[in-house]
Amino acid sequence: MSVNFWIGDDYLKVSIVGATGYGGLELIRLLQNHPHLEIASLHTSSRFGRQIHEDSPHLLHMEYTLEEIVPEDIAKKADIVFLATPSGISVQLAPEFFKLGVKVIDLSGDLRLKNPGNYERWYKHSAAPSEILQEAVYGLSEWNASRIKHAKIIANPGCYPTATLLGLAPLYTEKWATGKDVIVDAKSGVSGAGKSPSAGTHYSEINENFKIYKVHTHQHIPEIEQQLGLWNEESQPISFSTHLVPMTRGIMATMYVKLHRHTSTEELIDLYNTVYENHPFVRVQPMDAFPCTKQVFGSNFCDIGIAFDERTNKATIVSVIDNLMKGAAGQAVQNANIMLGAEESAGLLNIPLYP
Amino acid sequence: MSVNFWIGDDYLKVSIVGATGYGGLELIRLLQNHPHLEIASLHTSSRFGRQIHEDSPHLLHMEYTLEEIVPEDIAKKADIVFLATPSGISVQLAPEFFKLGVKVIDLSGDLRLKNPGNYERWYKHSAAPSEILQEAVYGLSEWNASRIKHAKIIANPGCYPTATLLGLAPLYTEKWATGKDVIVDAKSGVSGAGKSPSAGTHYSEINENFKIYKVHTHQHIPEIEQQLGLWNEESQPISFSTHLVPMTRGIMATMYVKLHRHTSTEELIDLYNTVYENHPFVRVQPMDAFPCTKQVFGSNFCDIGIAFDERTNKATIVSVIDNLMKGAAGQAVQNANIMLGAEESAGLLNIPLYP
Amino acid sequence: MSVNFWIGDDYLKVSIVGATGYGGLELIRLLQNHPHLEIASLHTSSRFGRQIHEDSPHLLHMEYTLEEIVPEDIAKKADIVFLATPSGISVQLAPEFFKLGVKVIDLSGDLRLKNPGNYERWYKHSAAPSEILQEAVYGLSEWNASRIKHAKIIANPGCYPTATLLGLAPLYTEKWATGKDVIVDAKSGVSGAGKSPSAGTHYSEINENFKIYKVHTHQHIPEIEQQLGLWNEESQPISFSTHLVPMTRGIMATMYVKLHRHTSTEELIDLYNTVYENHPFVRVQPMDAFPCTKQVFGSNFCDIGIAFDERTNKATIVSVIDNLMKGAAGQAVQNANIMLGAEESAGLLNIPLYP
Amino acid sequence: MSVNFWIGDDYLKVSIVGATGYGGLELIRLLQNHPHLEIASLHTSSRFGRQIHEDSPHLLHMEYTLEEIVPEDIAKKADIVFLATPSGISVQLAPEFFKLGVKVIDLSGDLRLKNPGNYERWYKHSAAPSEILQEAVYGLSEWNASRIKHAKIIANPGCYPTATLLGLAPLYTEKWATGKDVIVDAKSGVSGAGKSPSAGTHYSEINENFKIYKVHTHQHIPEIEQQLGLWNEESQPISFSTHLVPMTRGIMATMYVKLHRHTSTEELIDLYNTVYENHPFVRVQPMDAFPCTKQVFGSNFCDIGIAFDERTNKATIVSVIDNLMKGAAGQAVQNANIMLGAEESAGLLNIPLYP
Structure with missing residues (x-):
């Protein structure tokens, strides 16, 4: 106590x-x-x-x-x-x-x-x-x-690890994920790059533009893998990439996860609801709803959307946060x-x- | 009491x-x-x-x-x-x-x-x-x-009248403005147009675009003039125009005002500071500082910047608010x-x- | 002839x-x-x-x-x-x-x-x-x-299939891809949704927002898979998701592909350069360079960036086009x-x- | 010849x-x-x-x-x-x-x-x-x-002078403008500030923001006044202000002009059509139509909209260009x-x- x-x-x-x-x-x-x-x-x-x-x-x-x-x-x-x-x-x-x-x-x-x-x-x-x-x-x-x-x-x-780990945690801690072939395709607003001006954050270069950056080299990769490894010893290196969205705030991580077993979207949502039951800042979306970054803008929420893909037998997990919150x-x-x-x-x- | x-x-x-x-x-x-x-x-x-x-x-x-x-x-x-x-x-x-x-x-x-x-x-x-x-x-x-x-x-x-009237009030109520030839060039984010989709608020039409609309016909004109008339009987019709800025929230009114007398930026700022002394939501900017809409984003503030133009003998008043706040x-x-x-x-x- | x-x-x-x-x-x-x-x-x-x-x-x-x-x-x-x-x-x-x-x-x-x-x-x-x-x-x-x-x-x-297929073609036609576990994470500007106003393309809903949509149900999925199947009989269903970027024009497809063999970024770039040698509109990026959507804005180019990820043994392929071109x-x-x-x-x- | x-x-x-x-x-x-x-x-x-x-x-x-x-x-x-x-x-x-x-x-x-x-x-x-x-x-x-x-x-x-002067030229050269109390409220996309990164053009500072800058001190003021003086000896200093729009390309100048005589929008449009008859890049808008910056994006056009305001007896002239074109x-x-x-x-x- x-x-x-x-x-x-x-x-x-x-x-x-x-x-x-x-x-x-x-x-x-x-x-x-x-x-x-x-x-x-x-x-x-x-x-x-x-x-x-x-x-x-x-x-x-x-x-x-x-x-x-x-x-x-x-x-x-x-x-x-x-x-x-x-x-x-x-x-x-x-x-x-x-x-x-x-x-x-x-x-x-x-x-x-x-x-x-x-x-x-x-x-x-x-x-x-x-x-x-x-x-x-x-x-x-x-x-x-x-x-x-x-x-x-x-x-x-870190901002990317928060969105990613909250999205993957139930699958890893409950051992539903195989820990193999996990893909995290992450997108961030520009405020994540901080306040110092640079060529890469110059308005005219970012506006009406969508960029990928630090391919295979982002420093948040080992942070994510360290925690995944604590949750599941069998977890292997993830594919992780980061993109710059022409907006100021917001991160979305779209994650593709192989599971140990065939399941359904309902079951997955149930799992997440159970895991996050007493956590006010994690809001699991209902069936067929997927979060956008704006719905957490300026807040401390992490909203998570979930779908099981029958065609590929993988789960798609979508997690959004305000990167500064x-x-x-x-x-x-x-x-x-x-x-x-x-x-x-x-x-x-x-x-x-x-x- | x-x-x-x-x-x-x-x-x-x-x-x-x-x-x-x-x-x-x-x-x-x-x-x-x-x-x-x-x-x-x-x-x-x-x-x-x-x-x-x-x-x-x-x-x-x-x-x-x-x-x-x-x-x-x-x-x-x-x-x-x-x-x-x-x-x-x-x-x-x-x-x-x-x-x-x-x-x-x-x-x-x-x-x-x-x-x-x-x-x-x-x-x-x-x-x-x-x-x-x-x-x-x-x-x-x-x-x-x-x-x-x-x-x-x-x-x-209304949103435009709030920004405009808070900006003009000290000059009108204290009788510094002549009430003639006042120009209000106003700019607004798109949320002012409400939530109903229309051709004029379709993303691809607004993004990377700057528009003028309702030239000489905006319904906020009589609202502004009604209040100016209450403050100063000699006030005449204003030139008022409204523009759409590719952003969601924020209004700026840039106002050009003829004064009864020659003055200085310092004197004008003093006037505004005195008038708004006990009003927590009106923030008069210091010398040489002019407000941007983002500095009031999501807040109830109205920030006002002021400059006297020696060359034209007019005051330039800049007033910003969050239109939804x-x-x-x-x-x-x-x-x-x-x-x-x-x-x-x-x-x-x-x-x-x-x- | x-x-x-x-x-x-x-x-x-x-x-x-x-x-x-x-x-x-x-x-x-x-x-x-x-x-x-x-x-x-x-x-x-x-x-x-x-x-x-x-x-x-x-x-x-x-x-x-x-x-x-x-x-x-x-x-x-x-x-x-x-x-x-x-x-x-x-x-x-x-x-x-x-x-x-x-x-x-x-x-x-x-x-x-x-x-x-x-x-x-x-x-x-x-x-x-x-x-x-x-x-x-x-x-x-x-x-x-x-x-x-x-x-x-x-x-x-279609716009997504063009970006995706041009990016995957060399790996499929040359039989480097296994055809399994392919992930295509695609992002598009809003003009792809056409000119008719709707709640989903209303400016204030899109601006400063990043959305995922039509999860597992986008009608471009069968179009892509049909062509992949023609190139490689062993190809299996792909994971394909689509996101809306707050910009007007541009598509990026980020693709994660399992290969039949260990390789290197250099080898992959060589392959793509060879395949697209006589095609003026496909521009393969040099080593360590990845395309952004703006570099093809208003043009008919498809720019492709390539990296082999030693840690996961997969290729990351990034393909950008102007969706209207x-x-x-x-x-x-x-x-x-x-x-x-x-x-x-x-x-x-x-x-x-x-x- | x-x-x-x-x-x-x-x-x-x-x-x-x-x-x-x-x-x-x-x-x-x-x-x-x-x-x-x-x-x-x-x-x-x-x-x-x-x-x-x-x-x-x-x-x-x-x-x-x-x-x-x-x-x-x-x-x-x-x-x-x-x-x-x-x-x-x-x-x-x-x-x-x-x-x-x-x-x-x-x-x-x-x-x-x-x-x-x-x-x-x-x-x-x-x-x-x-x-x-x-x-x-x-x-x-x-x-x-x-x-x-x-x-x-x-x-x-300069970019601002081009938009402003093409918009004012018919009124000055034909001596319809008094040359007094002219207000030019100008707005520009950010590419006008050039390619060097700075705090003022950092993406997160500009996006979802509207700014006024260089109040009464912009170096384009004497350029405009020099040319107006050549067209009309009686022209006096103008009120000129410049704003930054969260977009990359485009300038709009909204101009408020006192005329020597009462007129109508039709007459003004006729005047402009006559003056610019043989100039392919100046497109005078028809009655009740006002230009937006996007309609000249990437082109060499200068589009001009015109309205006479019965209530204030002034002409409102709106001129747009692509600042880089x-x-x-x-x-x-x-x-x-x-x-x-x-x-x-x-x-x-x-x-x-x-x-």
Whole structure:
């Protein structure tokens, strides 16, 4: 039985490192109205001294001065620190906060892979120290809550892995999937590429265009396979590809899965409904309905559609999330809620913005 | 002094007529988390008996059965009814609810023009009864709060008039504008055209396209001029044009105004800051900053940028809103808040979704 | 050896039935500057008597009166008739033109499936007479030119089948593919859904949204499988899914193919380069380059990118086309060129519009 | 009478400096199929040695090696050089080519303003030598053809000035406009900002957003006013503002003009039809029709819609162009056609791409 020792009269204090990026800004939005968490400070590597709204006019009238990243100072103000930084930074910051006794929720990919060599092969950076990697708990909220609750470091999942793993989990954990020949064809809006301008995210190059990128080389592949392997020892490498959709937010993963047995769409939907019964953020679609990304826009939901294909004897699983929410800041706050013993959905149960 | 007699232990009950349109859906989103208002029932002219989420999958897991529009039945459940219907419907429904003693907030254009002939000329429908038109209070929240507070019927302003009037108000009410040769060049996202498919809102016709429409004939012209005339008797017809932007939400009105006197951008900003000092939803931009529609996306803010043009001796005023929020459902809830004596911003103070 | 008996001093005359739809408009655009073909007449089922530019303002100053569809009259004017009509119409029109001795290029799906029962199962219409279906030549230009040359009726391929089949052809015809477990994950711009407004193509529903549709039921599935079966008797049902991208033009098919043997990306690219050596409209990408839809926008090209995945032992093939060009009107004109003995690329070799 | 001395058996040779930018790429597209012009060489400041298709995959299979910018070498190959470079470069290059006897068509803003001080004030660069500025002919094709024909240097107009001036010209040259209180509210697609990535053109910042920018400070203001002053001495400073539309191509200028006399929409349309009678690229819309940007997409047309507003006694003029065509490369080729004595429309009379 867990003790919710953190919730009392006061808000818990949190700091955000990397506050001016898309992940950081989304955290600010979520924390502003959170019933238990309060922003203690916002940090950035280069713009400190400026007001947050100067570069982010949607925050006009919000008064926060951006501060330098000094872990010792942050430790005095914050109970939890969110690291919303590019890969390569948390490798260095996470150990410092760990030593200082500040809980860390890391939105980057730095702490997700248990095997340092694996990290270095896919990320092309030096990995974090092994003890930090071992300490880090993979923050797939629906599947790891008992460990998240007592974690000191959370490795918040990537956007593609969240959509993919929530979609595949019932088939893998219940051993319906053979674990062979799984195809994940994933599509993402452009905000997943972050806020820094580049040729690949220049408006005129993306608009009225559909691209495939990082074919067979995306760094989220080992993250997905690591978790699939934990669920099912027989799982083999997946085919995984990533595409850029001319929109800002949203991810869809379309998945083609070979099963151990012949089944039906009804049976599959039943399975998913059972597995996700007590998980408010996973919404299994009814028969013949398939989700679109817009139906989760601005929310923490992961909507899943399911069909069994009689002709090919495979299941088609379609999973959608908002990449900045369930795929980043939303799940990070969900994990913070779990850590502090609050309702998992505290501050997160808004209706998606539609249209 | 006003008595806030409505707020007690219980939520106030509201019904929405036209719940499946974009205005209705936005009301549902806002009311779900509202601290004082609760949805009593949802009504529609054709889909009653169905669940709201069947046609609106972003509401999956929300349990509301759509009901027929029977004013007598609604009157038993609701303290306030929101009419989120196409023009021509409130002409008939508003008198019925008025007779039944239910407060009405009408999001259509039916009750905004005091002169029935004016309505019939611009809307091409029969006008509502004169006594209803006289009873209706124009719901421009920032400028009419004292009357809104005691109103039985609110004519909620149109999207273009809201952006335009909030932008022009300080110049007109303080008599800086001459009232002559005012040009309002307005641009809107496509959700303003509603949810019914048409050739003009077909995706392939709108995408990668920018259109002008209803040149010199938009029904929002008399609504704007009626209010400008109340603020300044010398005001003359405005040049007003409307354009369709390939985006879903957002309105910008760019306005060119002749002033009685030479001035400076600083002076103008001071004027606007003074006028809007106590209005949380109007955010006057600082010097040299101009708003974009995205900075108010999904919020009830109206952001205003100002510049005086030395070369032409005119002021350029730029006003942006989210057409479904401050331009429709958001302002409707703001008006409900004022009517019930709550904080004007109750349930509305979220940060805009960005990016 | 073929005799190019049709090319002389004069243009060949063509008529377009369904001239106001997107396929018809694209044909008009292509035929305007064609060196050998000339528009004789434009036909429509409902707007006859109007000028083409009245509903299609991009054709302003072009003088064509829309005419009724009377096959006998068309036969007097035209050597070739393009049928750019919704499915169900060519079933009736094609036999009439065939009897009248007018060559037919049918852009609809009506004449593509040899098995009438198959057509009726997937299209939910009555099929064309068997002798017409047998007479019809499948117009996949790069693979059927010798039969197209002498055809009286062309069944112009669908947009998805064109992208898919051109991408799979080398692996199937050369027997590298096993024909098992092939996954085709296809994505299309919205113009593929045609010009008629509908809830599913309403701007506000599509913009900033990514959808999957017709899961396991798309009528292009039997068309693809029919051709794959001709190339390789061992081919089995494919997994095929279709998604809607928030853009107007463009299709990408991402294909995952099991091979009979271990290979390398280089070997695969060599194979494709060899197979498509003399085909100007198929452009095989160099090593490590993958096509985006925009690089073929407004052109008749099909660009193909290829990678062998060492980890899964499968080939990933990425094929892009402009759905209205190589996926419809462009390939139709290419087939007309082949039929009349002209250069296959006559009137079609423009550079894609970029950006 | 003009002698078309340049047209003979051979193509005229042209070089493009700045070939990898959007203006340069559009020139390549237009020149590929041009009946009289042929690309001699392509030049760039930084990527020389690479193939043009390496960074521009839509040109796959096109064989051009990018070369350094050495005016002496270019002079040996080219009769005309197009300068498609950012502002500040032609200031230096144009004098060199002039000395070498190569005709120059400059797409940048460097040579448009006759007054060097004016250039320096608005562009913040040093101006070109006065003799070069005097030599340069303003290339507004429809209004300056007699001088363009004999020009050695063409200052090709800006995109906004082209749309604005073609829209205002009949009212100014025929003295219907008072020249006072003219408002030009202009909107542009994002390709006008060029190919270099920046925070302001980052996809996630532009998509689903509408922005105003450079309020009262756009460098096209003096260009427009210079030409209006030549047409009508009494013309006064205009109010001119520029907005960014979430689309790639297209400009609309909405203009509000005070007239010397009361008139009607019919009379105005007659005036425009008369003035533009022999100009194939200007298409005056019929009564009650207003152009959208898409109806000129990918073409050299400028479409103009006109309405007289009885209520305000002003004319509303709406002018649309494709900013990369009539607003840049298209008009540049049109000017080259005029210079070489060919049909003004040679190589330019394609139907716009629609939808």
